[in-house]
Amino acid sequence: MDEQFETGCCPRFNPEPWDENTVSWTDKLFLQDRVFCLFRIPLNMTPLMKRNMEKVMQADAADSETVVLYECRSMWSANVYISVAKDIPNSKMHRITGDFMTKVFEGPYKECGNWAKQMKEYVTSKGKTLEKLYFYFTTCPKCAEAYGKNYTVLLAQIG
Numbered sequence: 001m002d003e004q005f006e007t008g009c010c011p012r013f014n015p016e017p018w019d020e021n022t023v024s025w026t027d028k029l030f031l032q033d034r035v036f037c038l039f040r041i042p043l044n045m046t047p048l049m050k051r052n053m054e055k056v057m058q059a060d061a062a063d064s065e066t067v068v069l070y071e072c073r074s075m076w077s078a079n080v081y082i083s084v085a086k087d088i089p090n091s092k093m094h095r096i097t098g099d100f101m102t103k104v105f106e107g108p109y110k111e112c113g114n115w116a117k118q119m120k121e122y123v124t125s126k127g128k129t130l131e132k133l134y135f136y137f138t139t140c141p142k143c144a145e146a147y148g149k150n151y152t153v154l155l156a157q158i159g
Contacts, residue, residue, distance in 0.1 A: 010143035018136075018153045019104040020122075025096055030069070030081035031056060032094040039075050040112075049140070052082055059088040069096075069155070070135040081134075100155040101128060107150060109137075119154040132157040 005011045031052055035042045049068075056062055061084040069081040079094075087093055101123055105115045116133060123130045136153035144150035 007143045007146050010139040012147055013138035013149070013151050015104040015106075015151050015153075018102050021102045023100045023102055023155065025098060025100070027095040027097055029084055029087070030094045030096060031061075031084050031088055032092045033080045033082075034073075035070075035078050035080050037072075037074075037076055037078055040072055040078075042070075042078060045080075046140075048080060049082075052080075055088050055091055056082065056084055059084075059086070061086045061088050067136055070137060071132070072135075098131075098157045100134075100157050101126065102153055102155050105152050105154065109141075109150070109152070112152070115152065115154055119156055123156045123158060128156075128158040130156045131159050 033048055033052055035045050035048050037043060063083040063085050065083075067081075067083040069083075071079040071081070073079060081094055081096070084093075101119075103119055103122055105111065105118075112135065119133065120130055134155040134157070136155060138151045138153060139147065141150075
């Protein structure tokens with residue numbers, strides 16, 4: 001990762017631009033991978049991120065603000081999307097288009113289910129319909145501990 005950050009890993013996250021905002025993407029490019037889960041708890045996230053970030057760096061494809069999205073597919077797997085600046089050879093790429101309501105949560109990952117419920121209520125309270133929900137884990141667990149904050153942004157794709 002980038003040694004310019006305090007931890008030598010993840011940058012410090014600023015929640016303000018992401019909290020209760022709307023983000024619009026048109027063909028935003030992501031490197032896609034799948035993580036195995038046990039009752040929705042990811043099992044191989046660290047090696048997955050390491051492997052994929054090496055691909056990103058080797059291809060000189062780092063995004064100006066890397067966004068890592070997590071999309072739960074079942075109790076046993078989830079898609080992971082890492083934003084990139086360009087296609088990476090021999091990799092599965094994915095483009096995301098849509099409008100997303102965003103809300104920042106802070107706390108342990110075990111609260112993700114509660115946050116998802118709160119996000120659905122938030123979207124409904126604004127008169128919108130939630131089509132798909134993504135989790136943006138802003139730092140790895142070690143960096144969250146170092147920074148003293150574990151921010152997670154929920155992005156609700158709206159129709």
